[in-house]
Amino acid sequence: MAHDYEDCPYPVRTGLKDAHRNYWQVLAEPGTWFTGAERVAIAAEVRNALVCPFCAERKLALSPNAVAGEHHCGTTLDPLLVDAVHRVITDQSRITRSYVEDNAANGFTQEQYVELLGIAVTVLSIDEFNRALGLPPEPLPMPCTGEPSHYRPSQAASGTGFVAMIPPGGATGSESDLWAKGRTANVLRALTLVPNAMREWRAVGEEQYISFQDMARFSDIPGRSINRMQIELVAGRVSSHNECFY
Amino acid sequence: MLSLSADITESDIDLQLINGDESASAGDIEHGHLLMRFADAFVKRDEAALAIAREQLHQAAGVAVLVDAAGVAANFQRMVRIADATGIPLDESSAALSYSVGQALDLERFESAKNTPHGGLKRRVLSWIARPLAKRMFKKIQREHA
Numbered sequence: 001m002a003h004d005y006e007d008c009p010y011p012v013r014t015g016l017k018d019a020h021r022n023y024w025q026v027l028a029e030p031g032t033w034f035t036g037a038e039r040v041a042i043a044a045e046v047r048n049a050l051v052c053p054f055c056a057e058r059k060l061a062l063s064p065n066a067v068a069g070e071h072h073c074g075t076t077l078d079p080l081l082v083d084a085v086h087r088v089i090t091d092q093s094r095i096t097r098s099y100v101e102d103n104a105a106n107g108f109t110q111e112q113y114v115e116l117l118g119i120a121v122t123v124l125s126i127d128e129f130n131r132a133l134g135l136p137p138e139p140l141p142m143p144c145t146g147e148p149s150h151y152r153p154s155q156a157a158s159g160t161g162f163v164a165m166i167p168p169g170g171a172t173g174s175e176s177d178l179w180a181k182g183r184t185a186n187v188l189r190a191l192t193l194v195p196n197a198m199r200e201w202r203a204v205g206e207e208q209y210i211s212f213q214d215m216a217r218f219s220d221i222p223g224r225s226i227n228r229m230q231i232e233l234v235a236g237r238v239s240s241h242n243e244c245f246y
Numbered sequence: 247m248l249s250l251s252a253d254i255t256e257s258d259i260d261l262q263l264i265n266g267d268e269s270a271s272a273g274d275i276e277h278g279h280l281l282m283r284f285a286d287a288f289v290k291r292d293e294a295a296l297a298i299a300r301e302q303l304h305q306a307a308g309v310a311v312l313v314d315a316a317g318v319a320a321n322f323q324r325m326v327r328i329a330d331a332t333g334i335p336l337d338e339s340s341a342a343l344s345y346s347v348g349q350a351l352d353l354e355r356f357e358s359a360k361n362t363p364h365g366g367l368k369r370r371v372l373s374w375i376a377r378p379l380a381k382r383m384f385k386k387i388q389r390e391h392a
Contacts, residue, residue, distance in 0.1 A: 010309045016317055093357040100333075117331050125324035133315035134286050134297060151300040161361070186334040187325060201324060208321035218254040218384055226312035226318075228256060229275050232248035232337035234318040236264035237285035243356040244326035 003113035003126075003137055010133055015223065017205035020126050020138075023200060027119065028141035032151050032194045033112045034119075034135050041075040042116055043123040046083055048072050049089035055091075064094050067178065080108040081116060088120045093243060100162040110163045111193055113153060118197030122204055156193050166192035179212070209235070253377075262314045277307045281315055288319045326358070335362040338372075 003020040005012040027043060028036050049055055052072040055085045064087070073082050080103055087095055104110055127137040142178035166189055169180040175195050177189060191197040206212070210231065214221050218228045226234075258273035266286050271280020287295035304312045342382045353359060363383045 010304065010313055012313055013310070016313070031315050071284055082384055088327055088331050092327045094332070095331045103298070114332075117328065121324040121331075123325045124300050124327070126319045128288075129320035130324045132284075132296070132300070132319050134300060152369075160335070163332055185337050185340065187329055190328050190334050192331040199330070205321055208317035216384060218251045224314050225308070226281075226314045227276075228251045229248060229255065229259065230277070230281055230311075232316070233259075233263060233275055233278060233319050234285045234315050235322045236248045237266060237282050237288045238319050238322040239326060240264045240266070241286070241289040241342075242323070242326040243321075243358060244329065244337070 015207045030142045030146040033115045040143045042119045045085040046123045049086040067150045114193045122201045165189040265390045
């Protein structure tokens with residue numbers, strides 16, 4: 001079974017195992033704009049990006065557009081999608097509005113970009129958990145057959161970042177589970193153009209970090225062996241190195 | 247969030263620990279330096295240093311602490327990418343709450359700061375009001391949880 005962590009010298013708590021296992025299952029299924037095979041291919045590109053010589057060269061360039069080359073790619077994904085995964089993983093701070101808009105003009109839609117981003121970052125965070133414990137990444141799941149739903153929330157609107165998202169008061173109807181009564185933040189809204197992308201990373205995040213309900217707890221967190229200050233110290237050091245202003 | 251946690255729990259910590267400053271005091275954070283070294287080696291992808299930091303944390307704090315720290319570190323590889331790749335600004339309430347910390351750690355130097363407009367005097371004034379209010383509110387919540 002995926003993510004059973006049987007060979008791990010450090011026992012992993014059940015909540016983490018279940019969250020990672022559940023994500024592997026939804027990763028393999030048809031999504032909102034991609035098939036299961038495309039979603040798993042996006043996951044494979046996350047791993048290719050980490051060893052991509054072109055990404056390493058581009059990261060050092062003054063501008064990401066200053067160097068030309070080809071990505072280390074192991075899938076049949078469209079090159080625009082491959083480039084997006086590699087940028088998200090290796091050079092995300094230099095992604096711009098015009099990059100997203102140019103992609104859309106070339107047929108790689110905002111909706112696809114958001115789903116791709118959700119997959120890339122969630123797979124990365126699960127792989128990185130393994131790396132933190134000295135474990136190899138889990139084999140990727142076999143894709144399931146079926147067609148994407150093409151669901152777009154009608155309340156999504158442009159104006160906050162590079163992509164449309166559900167406004168703070170828009171978590172209603174089918175999206176009423178996203179947050180309670182306008183109590184949200186831009187980072188929670190960021191992927192809501194594809195609501196399942198947000199739901200999927202949130203389920204993993206609630207186990208790796210803390211749940212939304214516990215966000216206002218600043219001492220001990222139920223079910224965790226480190227207190228809030230210890231949690232935020234680790235979070236802060238990782239974010240600082242990643243130059244996360246947010 | 248670290249600064250706010252310290253404020254609310256009336257704990258002591260030198261925030262420069264977040265910048266990887268080994269000489270900074272971990273204050274009231276148990277295993278603070280070990281956690282910092284673990285996160286530092288992890289995010290720098292220095293696998294040899296990570297193996298040492300992992301074992302030191304394991305030996306000193308136990309396996310549950312190590313696993314939870316690994317989860318948090320992994321989680322924050324995701325969050326920065328969501329924020330940067332969608333170009334979202336920091337919410338105004340968070341910007342006001344974190345104003346003084348941002349100044350102390352010079353967070354404006356980061357590329358991703360470009361997505362958040364400068365708040366100027368208005369944000370500074372808001373921060374003077376918002377932080378004590380937030381501290382009082384969260385302390386009340388802490389007491390309720392206790």
